[in-house]
Amino acid sequence: MYTLNPNLFIQIENGEFVLWDYNNHEQYALEPDYLNRLLEWSKGSVTDTNSIDKELLEANLLVREIPTEEKWGWDVLSHIFHKGTQNIPLTEKKLSNPDEWVDEYLDFCEGIIDKQPNLFTEHPGTIIELPKPDISLYEEGKFINVLKDRQTCRVFNGETMPLNYLSTLLFTSFGLIHGEEWNELSENGLVATGMRKASASGGGLHPEEAYLLVFHVEGLLPGLYHYRPQDHKLTRLKEGEFEDKMIDLLYDQYFSAGLAVGIFISGRFDKAWWKYQHSRAYRNVLLDIGHSSQTFQLCATALGYQTWITGAFQDTEVEKFLGIDGRTESALFFVGAGIGEKQGIDQRTIDRLISRK
Template sequence: MKQDPPIFIRVIDGRLILWDYRSHSQYEIEEEHVRRILAISRNQETSESQIDSDIIRSGIFDDDSRDFKKWGWDCLSHIFHLGTQIVLEEGADLPNDDSYEGYIKYCTSIIDKVPETKYAREGESLSLPAPNKKYRKGTGLYDVLMARQTSRSFNSSPIPLQTVANSLYWTFGAVHGDMRQDMLDAGLVPVGYRRTSPSGGSLQPSEAYLVALNIEGLTAGIYHYRAFSHELTLITTKIDGEKLGKLLCAQMFAKDLAYGIFVTSRFDKMWWKYPHSRAYRVALLDIGCLAQTFQLVTTELGLGSWLTSYFLDREVNKLLEVDEMRESVLFFLGAGMGDGTPFAPQALQTIERMLEEQRQNQREG
């Protein structure tokens, strides 16, 4: 599809640096490169010159199945949207290495650079009354708040469909009805509906796609949750635990989840009311509120929960069959039965192996 190249150019230390934010590549260029990029974008034929060859080889003019012209905000948010995606190289297989060795080595390499985590603004401080740890304990909220924690160890036990339905409804459902009766009563045109979490403009741009893995009475697959009617629509059955783990950038412990939820944002909903790209922040905040609600709800239901934004964006969007210029996955929520530990078993095994190797080297040294 012929369209403008997904690039921007910055001046850094007196040099021209071209960024291809689709492929996450950077190139140092000269003024002649800029002139030729402009000419080629205006449909001028390419020559056999070195500059033209370099430009074509960079891939900035390669076809793309997505129609970038559908994007409803400005180029700033488009750069963020594409430039922060995790890209699977052309022809590459989905990753399946879950050893965590690279991640552990990276964490070890930066341990001496831990920033100050206790942030205090300068100025006179005002002491607050001690928190009442029995606050609303009779309602169970206290116990849920104290019990909530991230879990990364699951045992693939199946769970009842009723439990999943409860978590979907109390997180994403139209719990106050499928329209804003309060707006109508106030003499306003009712727009949207209300969930248990706040949403900018009551637009509810976040959509839930249930990834069913081990749910009693429900065929494994990916379903769209119809929040306003509390129903599911099957999207695909081409999913299992192994594939899910690979899509989540080899976080293979996810294969033992009972279910997960890919949360997308309907950008086209927001373009109607909020034409400025700052609204992309609202989309992220919307999902953040829902994610916390999901963790509290699943904790109350006796499930372990886990959240991640580490996944292969384009591959997930293809699986969900969405037009990612109008709707795109931004977060993943997972839940299931397990021992509740926040540490992935594979990570603990890798740490133990690396420590044993270190001890062995010390004995031999």
């Protein structure tokens, strides 16, 4: 007869069962009778159809054809997110020509501009000046060599990074390399709702924030710092030797020891919530963080450094350590730079491999 739509989940909210059909982006407040009926269908105990089934069928909660079993390799949460954020049109109505498209977009932007969250994150702490970025440091590296030289390193030797290298690295990876204004917008009388950096970012929102763990940088006390692209300065958040703390936060990835600097990159969800209300924008935030990570790695490589990156860390503990709430802003990635051995596999791993043979 019929079968249950396989892409459903139920949430209990304000005294109601809210049923989500996450493939079709529909939600229903479900009366208990309807819920019970779905349960009966799920148990396979239905013998005769009734009037509720007719409604369930119309709403596509029951389907006529048994969907072919499609194997999904992760748990249901990722399936909900993947399917639930697919096929989201840019606008609700079909726009018949480019003028309508542009008008719709401009109306949308004008409608949200007064609710714009702060573009730049401010943290209390000691403001630290950085030397002027020295772009000439990039003059020697050939682009193709930089691309080839970037490789994940897992052996760092704790060598000190000069401060002008750190300053340049931060400026080109996370800074406003095009200046403070988004000229193309301001010259055309448009209000900038974002900014431009070396990496692309959805809507120019640049949700990424850089939190530096300084281990070995000339002239900077070891500690935790936040980078301020708006004036190319640092805010010192905590002083201290945090290498052991970092390794602990990174699920004991011991080969991160010896980095000159490590950076937790967080994502400001509140910026994305403001401009892109559908949870598809969560994808964009992750993509943006990935872009900034790649830019950081290429810049560090061009400056003669090795890099190591990880997405494996204790998120909540990291967020507590950084002093961010984990809700409007969440830690998403870690990138590090230092002088190393150009080895992706460290000696300990090689030795263990040999001893296991």
